[in-house]
Amino acid sequence: MDLNFSFFFSNFPELTVTGLAFGAIYALIALGYTMVYGVLQLINFAHSEVFMYGTFAALWFTMATVGGGNPGGFQTLAILIGALLSAMAMSALIALILERVAYRPLIKRNAPRLIALISAIGASFVLAELMGLRDRVTGWVGLDDDLRDYVGRARINNSMPNIVDNKVLFSIGDADVRMVDVIVIVAAIVMMVAVDQFVRRSRLGRGIRATAQDPETAALMGVNSTRVIQLTFLLGGLMAGVAAFLYMLKIEVTKFDVGFLLGVKAFTAAVLGGIGNLRGALVGGLVLGVVENWGSAILGSEWRHVVAFVLLVVILLFRPTGILGESLGKART
């Protein structure tokens, strides 16, 4: 194993910015894990699929609207916003369906958490395979060949048309800071702050915090727990949609099983930051993204995932509750 420190040091700023961009995407997905955990003490393992459907929604919208070349200017902006909204809508929809179909019946019957976990894993496979087999599915419902071709080719990589000119915004020394990375980081942080403020300040947000701290007492205050749970899934879904859009901007490729690794990483980010803690998701995501990027620069990119999970184990050894600790309800600044 060669340690490539000279590459690491000469590219340090660029590696850090790229790492932050990855981390921002992890953080947005991690929000969904951490919020659902805060309210239900349940790991929503199907959340990775919520993200995956978002990537396809962004992809389809872009393919349908972009036409031949890159339109540029105002039209590009409109396409970007459309793709973002499609991804958010799709992810939110999948999250709400999950809540309704895979969780609510179990919660109503007071099923053990383990049962809900199995249900989540099952739902995750169903959703991924549905996407993977969608050329078959479109065949069953009798779509014509063009459309089949369009949504088909399920198990291979689907590439997004490149519509953002990934120009260098500015340089630090030899290192270039690129447009897409900056968009991703800024957008992710803006969304995280918005969710954080919503949960802290709004009436419904207070309902979420109250339910996370003590569901029975929250019910005594007049909080409708079903609504709170729905809202939690909705927020998580919307954020996964934003993550999906940003992912498509940066990585530009998606696949039916793209959610798996991203989901595991985002879950790692949530645990790293302190599961149940909104700000923890942000911190955990960014730390994970940066350290993993540094690690893969030094050790080689095949070590990327090893670095990520070693980091998780090391941090949990010393801080079992994660970097920021505390749960959603108890989290205060």
Add this chain to the structure above:
Amino acid sequence: MLLEVEGLCVNYGHIEAIRDISFGVPEGTITTLIGANGAGKTTTLKTLSGLRKVRAGTVKFEGRDITSIPPYERVEMGISQSPEGRGIFPGMTVTENLDMGAYVRRDRKSTAYEQDLERVFTLFPRLAERRQQVAGTMSGGEQQMLAIGRALMARPRLVLLDEPSMGLAPKLIQQIFDIITEINQQGTTVLLVEQNAAQSLKRAHTAHILETGQIVRSGTGAELAGDEAVKAAYLGGDV
């Protein structure tokens, strides 16, 4: 009757926690349920709030059958509870906790809301001094005050108080009961569940004694306080 309970049976797991109890809470009064630990007092209150499933019997509020409606609708109808022990939100400030009490209200920017907040702070000056303190860091007595104050923020017709004196110093107990009487005189009907029989019998218009899930005695507070058997069992000989 503001609240009418008839033939109520509640199971806790496989145990019959409440067996066929019936009682009423007349509007404008203080009614108390007293009994030892495990007699079923807390289960009764949780059932009235909708947190426990009813096996048999009915609960009526203002004549309407509420036996199977969810907890949040009961709060909207005007039933509010101060739960047992430290039933506050530990990670929220005093103000945020009081705000949670008013969760079902739509007039949170109005002067009526401000007045209710002032009323709670007048009843409990200690809370006024600690508005921005995180509730989990306050003393047991202060948390108890907060729980009662929070229950009042819903502007309830009926307030259910679960062991408001538990774990408090004697001087503070006196104070809490004075405040309960005051709340009642301001027009709120009170259902009070207590182990402190001496104080609750003194304050209550009507009292019921709960033993192993059944009501074994009922009467006015004064009647029961003067009863020899009640004295021996619950009042330690003399009041």
